[in-house]
């Protein structure tokens with residue numbers, strides 16, 4: 439990374455985009471770390487973020503344009519050169535406030551600094567200036583194949599467009615693809631044990647942030663212009679936490695109440711445990727587990743910041759049985775690892791990950807669900823949740839589970855309007871329909887008459903340390 443003194447918003451964007459391609463880094467994690475280290479002011483940090491996310495959201499379309507003006511296809515270029523070119527084309531095609539000449543010059547300078555090839559800057563200059571002359575008549579994407587047209591226009595790989603069209607039909611799939619490329623709002627949930635929505639609105643406005651109430655979810659606010667949220671006293675003193683409405687709705691569907699004993703089986707970084715603890719007025723007990731020991735601290739520090747004493751974090755594999763948990767919980771939440779295709783708005787690079795390893799996810803999800811079902815007391819509730827939109831990780835996992843577990847049934851739940859009563863006991867939230875992250879959850883009730891002896895499962899576990 440370049441020295442702190444000279445690093446600019448565009449350099450941070452370039453470094454992040456290159457790291458995503460070279461090392462498979464997640465853009466949000468890399469970018470946040472780079473921004474912290476570079477200590478950019480709020481305006482430059484916002485520009486670096488917009489550039490980085492804008493390029494990722496439109497990468498295939500930018501490469502389509504570049505391919506029309508460059509004799510070398512973008513995929514054959516050196517990574518730093520390709521990323522610098524994409525940055526310039528993104529600014530020219532999407533950001534009206536940046537003059538094309540500035541976008542070109544800045545990227546040519548980046549290529550001079552970051553390319554190994556001394557001739558690359560001159561070649562980039564030629565390609566970008568040719569493209570700049572055609573900004574009013576950029577090449578049109580071929581419409582003959584609707585899948586390829588949508589894939590290029592909205593920069594989603596063909597396999598993903600095919601899945602979305604299969605689930606929604608072409609018109610609604612296009613609405614979803616469009617929503618995936620929109621800037622998501624920052625949503626925060628009020629810690630009602632420490633403040634009220636009204637007081638927090640007042641406090642945030644005094645701190646220079648623009649906050650407004652979510653139109654239909656109580657104690658949830660949209661936030662803009664706040665910069666780094668973690669610097670706000672209201673954050674440091676635990677008066678709110680960041681969480682999409684979809685995740686909070688999942689916890690509402692689970693129905694956590696004061697005094698309950700709850701297991702959050704896949705809990706890090708802890709959002710659903712925090713929502714449950716607040717709903718429980720911090721009365722009762724929540725055991726919040728995650729398989730990765732390094733994530734235990736995230737749950738603990740979040741709970742401490744929010745003043746939630748009912749949460750105990752542990753490092754455990756939810757696939758492995760623990761005898762002392764058998765039938766011990768009123769509510770078990772299984773917010774399982776998934777393909778994350780519902781949160782592409784927030785993690786635009788998810789779409790470019792290799793889909794091969796995703797095939798194994800339903801088996802992992804089923805193994806977790808099978809195991810933690812044994813921890814629900816007779817008459818208790820099991821909530822299955824994912825942040826994906828793939829039927830095979832959602833409804834299909836629940837239906838397969840129900841076939842094997844005659845002592846569980848889907849149970850209706852009620853959420854705030856406009857969602858209202860979900861009679862079938864399973865709900866998919868869609869970014870383009872609900873304005874939330876894409877999410878799925880199912881509420882399952884264990885029968886009162888369930889056998890008191892736990893079902894035998896594959897393996898016993900030791901605490902992971």
Ligand SMILES: C[S@@+](CC[C@H](N)C(=O)[O-])C[C@H]1O[C@@H](n2cnc3c(N)ncnc32)[C@H](O)[C@@H]1O
Pocket residue numbers: 685703704705706707708709710711727728729730733754755756757773774775776806825
């Ligand atoms: C979707 S995230 C959970 C998000 C969390 N519930 C929240 O609301 O903040 C899934 C989590 O499951 C964890 N995980 C993956 N496999 C697991 C397993 N076998 N046992 C327990 N946790 C697991 C991952 O480390 C990850 O933190």
